[in-house]
Amino acid sequence: MSLVFDIALVAGLIALALHVVVTRDGRGAILGFIAFGLLLGIGWARLASVDVALTEAAIGGGLTGMLLLRAHAHLGREIAPEAMARGEPRRWLAPAIASGLVALALGAVVLAFPRPAPSLAPQAVAALETTGLGNPVTAVLLAYRAIDTLLEKIVLILALVGVWSLSRDAAWGGASQLRPAVIPEPLVFLARVLPPFGVLIAVYQVWVGADLPGGTFQAGTILAAMALLVMLAGLRPAPPTQARALRAMLAGGPALFVLVGFLGVAVAQGFLSYPEAIAKPLIVGIEAALTLSIAGTLALLVAGPPDKAPAS
Amino acid sequence: MSALALTSASLFGLCGAALVGIGLFGIVTNPDLLRRIIGFNILGAGIFLVFGAVARRGAAMGLGGDPVPQAMVITGIVVAFAATALAVALLRRLASLTGSATFDAATPAPPPRSDA
Amino acid sequence: MGLTEAFTLVCVVAGAILFLAGTLGLLRFPDTLSRLHALSKADNLGLGLIVLGLLPLQASLMGGVKLVCIWLLAQLSAATATQLIAGIAARRKPGA
Amino acid sequence: MPESLTLVALLVLLASAAGLAIVLRSAVAIEKLMAVQLLGTGGAATLLLLGAATAQPALADVALLLVLLSAFSCAAFTLGEGEDPGDAAKPDEPA
Numbered sequence: 001m002s003l004v005f006d007i008a009l010v011a012g013l014i015a016l017a018l019h020v021v022v023t024r025d026g027r028g029a030i031l032g033f034i035a036f037g038l039l040l041g042i043g044w045a046r047l048a049s050v051d052v053a054l055t056e057a058a059i060g061g062g063l064t065g066m067l068l069l070r071a072h073a074h075l076g077r078e079i080a081p082e083a084m085a086r087g088e089p090r091r092w093l094a095p096a097i098a099s100g101l102v103a104l105a106l107g108a109v110v111l112a113f114p115r116p117a118p119s120l121a122p123q124a125v126a127a128l129e130t131t132g133l134g135n136p137v138t139a140v141l142l143a144y145r146a147i148d149t150l151l152e153k154i155v156l157i158l159a160l161v162g163v164w165s166l167s168r169d170a171a172w173g174g175a176s177q178l179r180p181a182v183i184p185e186p187l188v189f190l191a192r193v194l195p196p197f198g199v200l201i202a203v204y205q206v207w208v209g210a211d212l213p214g215g216t217f218q219a220g221t222i223l224a225a226m227a228l229l230v231m232l233a234g235l236r237p238a239p240p241t242q243a244r245a246l247r248a249m250l251a252g253g254p255a256l257f258v259l260v261g262f263l264g265v266a267v268a269q270g271f272l273s274y275p276e277a278i279a280k281p282l283i284v285g286i287e288a289a290l291t292l293s294i295a296g297t298l299a300l301l302v303a304g305p306p307d308k309a310p311a312s
Numbered sequence: 313m314s315a316l317a318l319t320s321a322s323l324f325g326l327c328g329a330a331l332v333g334i335g336l337f338g339i340v341t342n343p344d345l346l347r348r349i350i351g352f353n354i355l356g357a358g359i360f361l362v363f364g365a366v367a368r369r370g371a372a373m374g375l376g377g378d379p380v381p382q383a384m385v386i387t388g389i390v391v392a393f394a395a396t397a398l399a400v401a402l403l404r405r406l407a408s409l410t411g412s413a414t415f416d417a418a419t420p421a422p423p424p425r426s427d428a
Numbered sequence: 429m430g431l432t433e434a435f436t437l438v439c440v441v442a443g444a445i446l447f448l449a450g451t452l453g454l455l456r457f458p459d460t461l462s463r464l465h466a467l468s469k470a471d472n473l474g475l476g477l478i479v480l481g482l483l484p485l486q487a488s489l490m491g492g493v494k495l496v497c498i499w500l501l502a503q504l505s506a507a508t509a510t511q512l513i514a515g516i517a518a519r520r521k522p523g524a
Numbered sequence: 525m526p527e528s529l530t531l532v533a534l535l536v537l538l539a540s541a542a543g544l545a546i547v548l549r550s551a552v553a554i555e556k557l558m559a560v561q562l563l564g565t566g567g568a569a570t571l572l573l574l575g576a577a578t579a580q581p582a583l584a585d586v587a588l589l590l591v592l593l594s595a596f597s598c599a600a601f602t603l604g605e606g607e608d609p610g611d612a613a614k615p616d617e618p619a
Contacts, residue, residue, distance in 0.1 A: 001530045002577075006320045008534060010327040012541045017331050017354050019548055021338035026346065028548065031556045033350050034597050035544055038560070038567050040357055041586060042537070045571055047324055047364045048376025050582045055386045056360075057586055059393050061564075062593035064353065066600035067393075071346055071400045073603050078407040095340040103333025110325035110362060119370030120380045136379035137386070145383060152387045159394035163401040180603050186511035187599055193508075194595060197501060201588060213582040217390055222589070225596050232599060294390075301397035304404065376580075433525060440573065444535040447566055451543035454562070460555060467558050471565045478536075478569045482576050491581055495572065498588050502565055505595030509561055512598055516554050 006046055013039050030068045037061035050213035051137040054205070058221035066228065067302050132280030134211030141215065142283050146272045150261065153254040153290065156297045160250070164241055167305035173242030174310040176303040179234040191233030198226035206291055210280065216287045220294030227299045241306050246296065253293030257286055318369065325365030331358030343414045345406070349399050356392045360385045432484040439481025446474035460517045464510055471506040475499055526577040533573035540566025557601050564594025 016039060020032040037060025044053035124136045124144070133139045141149050167174070202219040209215030231238045239246045260282060261272040268275045274282050331354055338351025363381050370378025407413050450470020457463045479499045486492040540563045547559035568587035575583030 001527045001534070003316060003320060003323075005530055005534045005537070005574075006323050008538060008541075010323055012537075013327055014330050014334070015545070017334045020354065021334055021342070021347075021351060023548075025553075026344065027553050028556055029347060029350055031553070031560055031601075032548060033353065035560050035563050036354070036357070038563050038590060038594075039541075040361075041590065042567055042570060042574075043324060043327075043361070044364060045574060045580075045583050045586055046320065047368045048371065048580075049364055049367060049382045049385070050376075050580065050586060052360075052364065052382055052385050052389070053583075053586045054589055055389050056357075057589045058593060059389055060353075060357070061590065062596050064393060064396060065597050066603075067397055067400055068346065068350065069600045069603055071404060074404050075346060075407050075413050078404075079411055079413055092337075092341050095337055099333040099337040099340070102336055103329045106329035106332055106362065107326050110322060110329055110365060113322075113325075113366070113369060117366075117369035119372045119378045121370055121372040121375050121378045124379045125375065136375060137382050140379045140383035141386065145380070148384070148387055152391055155391055156394050159398045162398045166401045166405045184512055184515045184602055186508045186515060187602055190505070190508045190512075190595060190599055193504060194592070198592060201592065205585070208585075214585060215386075217386055218589070222592065225593060229596060229599055232603070298393070301394060304397075305401055436525075437528060440529065440532045443569065444532045444539070447536045447539040447569065450562060451539045451546075454543045454555075454559065455546050460552060460558075463555065464558060467562055470562065474536075475565055475569050478572060482572055485576050487581070491584070494584050494588070498568065498572070498584065498591055501588065502568065502591045505591060505598075506561070506565065509595050509598040512602055513554050513558060513561075516602065 002046075009039065009043055009046065013043060026072055027069075030065065030072055033068065034061055034065035037064065051135070051215065051218075054214060054218040055221070058218055058225070062225050063221060063228075063298060063302055066225075070302070070304065130276055130279065131274070131283065133283065135209060135213065135215070137213070138209050138215050138283075142286060143274065143279070146257075146261070150254065150257050150272070153257065153293070156294070156301075157250060157254065160297050160301055163301060163305055165305075167307065170309050171306045172310075173240060174306040174308040175238045175240045176300075176306050177308055178228070178231040178238050178303055180232070183234050188233045188235070191229045191235050195226040195230055198222050198229075202226075202291070202295075206284075206287055209287065210284060216291045216294060219291045221298060223291065223295035224298035224302070227295065228302055231299075231303070238303055240310050241300070242310055250293050250296050250300075253286075253290035256289045260286060321365045321368035324368070325362050328358040328361030328363075328365065331355070331361060334358070345403050345413050345415070346400075349396060349403070352399070353392065353396060356388070360388055363388075436481045436484055439477045443474045443477035443481065446470050446477065450474065461514060464514055464517070468506055468510045472503060475502050529573050529577035533570045533577065536566050536573065537570045540570075557598060560597060561594055564590050564597075 016032055016036045020029045020036060023029050037056060040060055041053050041057030044056050124140060128136060128139055131139050131143045202222040205214040205219040206216060230236050264273040265271050335351045335355025335358055338354060339348050342348050342351060363385050367377040367381035403413065447470050450467055453466020454463050457466055476499055479495045482495060483492050543562050544559040547555045568590045571583045571587040575581055
């Protein structure tokens, strides 16, 4: 029965992806993509990767959708309608064949995976005790492969700097305009009621992330979504990007991470290794700081380049 | 690790392969750059799914899957989102400068982003 | 099969049927607003019945509380989302 | 019991996906939004059923997230609306 379910899910995913790629309607493609993200979240749950399912549902189904919808609305304002609708793709046969070949080759690779599958799960579980954590994925992210996570934070910040630097010169350091011209009444209600739940869920995610599926990325994404909702409804304006406090928050997570990393050189075995006795409190502390900085970075990435000149 | 779980992992791996093909097709054929960015995301989702199949096959020690690929996929999803946001910002700038969301037919169209 | 299992199955199947009904409504009703009506019915009752059916299976009290929270949150967000959609539909109508 | 719960999960998923398939072909954008909403709720129900079937209580957290974010997408959708109802909304007007 579960195999039937998986087949149905996979068929749904592929059909939806095809629809997204070939449909003419730009907004329909984005909505299809949001639905695709939701379905993919279920798919990850079927692959027994609940941590990934949480991330995919939050980012694929939530933030990316909002990013694309915003971009679509913006482009619709910038571009004359006649420049927008330009016939269908002219050549599709050769690309279709080429893409099909790539997919087939990749499929052959998938079928040719070695039969007793290699796995690092035994090592991960064996080393779990030294970290005091219960969730092996969190342990990989913040202990064994902490350097990856650290670099990823830096990539996020770099992407944000890249996005900001695409603003007009006059608007550098200003804030993004998120508030639509007309705010429907229910949106304001939603923005008042939903964020408390979102913050609660985010705190819960960080809290259980040490031992059960969940963690900083998921919590940060939820917080970012809630912050965006509040700014969208006009309850709070988007913060000016030159604000010191904002920048300190964004840089705080990675900075603390690096600091703890160098502390590891002094008191433990090397860069980013934690003294065993306080490994868990350290990791939870890093997680809390990282959550805030991820939330801020993701929300500002969605908000896009500033387009209002700074006040001062 | 039962045969059923192995089959299901391969199934999702094949789905990932198909998604890579579909995303690639979308990137190559759509003149609209926003649609290309969506195609890029579908391609990425496919690659992550192939990786998910690897993780699922590595189930051992009572875990549902190998935690190392899972953690890498989580990192990957977040980085792909950052890349998407940067691409969207570039596109918005392009649109306000040229009034068009496509590369002109006269100039050979390079992909919006070939790595990341 | 025990009594609780029977209860779970009945509730869960009824919930699934409601989801099916919501889809049918989406298919059969002529205009956007009445389709919206069908959809919100499916949201509220279908998910509610499934949560109700799964409650006896929960190992811990916390699990049960979380299920009820999911349902309450779904109620809230579905109600507001429906309002939003209806608002867009209503504003769209005179313009179209 | 797990088998029957998985079967019901399949039914719910199929029902929501069928709604999506019907509506994605319609010309009205808000109806597509409605189908995404339905998929969010249906997906949450599916995940709850699967979590019960496979004894993975953590799936309830994913369901929680789906419910939370389906409202969020809905809010994001209102962005393109109401500004100037002529430009971006062109292809969505019912003919």
